[in-house]
Amino acid sequence: MISYEPFWEMIKERGLTQYELYTYFDVSRSDLYRLKNNRNVEIHTLNRLCNSLGCEPEDVFRYTRDGESIEQAVTNGQRDRKTVEGAPES
Numbered sequence: 262m263i264s265y266e267p268f269w270e271m272i273k274e275r276g277l278t279q280y281e282l283y284t285y286f287d288v289s290r291s292d293l294y295r296l297k298n299n300r301n302v303e304i305h306t307l308n309r310l311c312n313s314l315g316c317e318p319e320d321v322f323r324y325t326r327d328g329e330s331i332e333q334a335v336t337n338g339q340r341d342r343k344t345v346e347g348a349p350e351s
Contacts, residue, residue, distance in 0.1 A: 292306055
C-alpha cells in the first residue's frame with residue numbers, strides 16, 4: 262500500500278498551504294486530491310514534486326505491504342537490507 266502521509270507531514274513542517282502548493286509549486290488541485298486520498302499518482306508527478314520542493318521520494322510516500330503495519334514494514338525493511346548487504350558479491 263502506498264501512503265502519502267509523509268508528504269503531508271513535510272508540508273505541515275514547512276508551513277506550506279495547499280494554496281501555496283498549487284500557486285507557487287505547480288501542483289494541481291487534482292494532484293492534491295489524489296495525494297490526500299492515497300489515489301494513484303503518476304511517476305512524472307512524483308518527480309515534479311521532488312524537484313519543485315527539493316525533497317526525496319521517501320519524503321513524499323511510504324510503501325507498506327498490503328495488510329502490514331508500518332512497524333512491520335520498518336522491521337522487514339531492516340531485515341531485507343541486512344540480507345542484501347550481507348550477501349556475497351558475484
